[in-house]
Amino acid sequence: MIERLHSKRWLGVLLFCTAGAAWAQIGTVYRCPGPPVLYTDQITPVQAKERGCRTIEGAPITVVSPPKPRPVAGNPPPAGTSRATEGKVAAGEQRARDSDARKILDAELRREEAKLGELQQEFNKGEPERKGDERNYQRYLDRVEELKAAIARKQSDVAALKRELANLPAGKE
Secondary structure, three states, rough: OEEEEOOOOOOOOEEEOOOOOHHHHHOOOOEOOOOOOOOOOOOOHHHHHHHOEEEEEOOOOOOOOOOOOOEEEOOOOOOOOOOOOOOOHHHHHHHHHHHHHHHHHHHHHHHHHHHHHHHHHHHHHHHOOOOOHHHHHHHHHHHHHHHHHHHHHHHHHHHHHHHHHHHHOOOOO
């Protein structure tokens, strides 16, 4: 497989990334013009001619093997595991994670509902008590508007937390 690399100032660097590919397996390599200079062996001679590509002969070619995945510190994967099962979590561990997430969201929901209650109590159905520094009536009206906006935000937060809790799988607590 040929990777293409280009730079604004350089014509390009050609790298062959193959896992155990031999030099004899590499066919004709073409250099195709364009804003990103393309080096490829994946086109036919007819396509190369249509695109205005030139063959590269005698150019130094670097063959690089792909990097090997590093094992996670302390937990090397078992020898028989496949790539498809690497990202999966055991069912018991997933239930524990879901339970923890539910507890965290429940606690956050209770905090947000308490703050919403405090804001609604302070708002006093649209007529909050005036503070001493609000001799200017406009300051009072500004605070009333800020309270309305804060209540709307808290209601939105509470609704979002309830949706998150509803999306979690039902578990035994």
